Amino acid sequence: MAMTDLLSADDIKKAVGAFAAAESFNHKKFFEMVGLKKKSQDDVKKAFHILDKDRSGFIEEDELKSVLKGFTPDARDLSDKETKALLVAGDKDGDGKIGVDEFTSLVAES
Template sequence: MAMKDFLKEDDIKKALDAFKAAESFDYRKFFDMVGLKAMSADNVKQVFKVLDVDESGYIEEEELKFVLKGFSSEGRDLSDAETKTFLSAADKDGDGKIGIDEFEALVHE
């Protein structure tokens, strides 16, 4: 599966363009712009599975750094600070990684 199977390519491009500059990533605004926030919980969980590159059931810090590339190869890497901010916002149980339910909750918060 690819992101374009779930989201509109135009929405993905606009959202990625809005966050081209390092240190500008706002996950809440990104989720809204790309159309994730309006999706059902089940569809958000399908998107999670695309982002979970190693299929571990979690998005670990190293995968999170490249999360925008999961939406498009044109996406940039997140900075270390952006990655840590994103991780700390989503990681509600403090295990250092984002589970599928944590991801869905973050998208819809």
């Protein structure tokens, strides 16, 4: 499954383009722009599984760094600062990674 199976390719392009500049990523605005916030919890979980590249059941820091590439391959990597901020926002139990429930909460609160 690809992100374009869940979300509009145009929305993905616009959202990724809006955060093309380094240090500009805002997960709340991104999830809204890309259309993920309007999706059902099941669809948000599907998006999580696409972003969980190693299928560990968690999105770890290295996967967060390339989160935009999970939406479109030609996107940029997040900076270390942006990656840490996203991890802090999503990691509610402090284990250093984001589980599926943490991800759905992160998208919902956006």
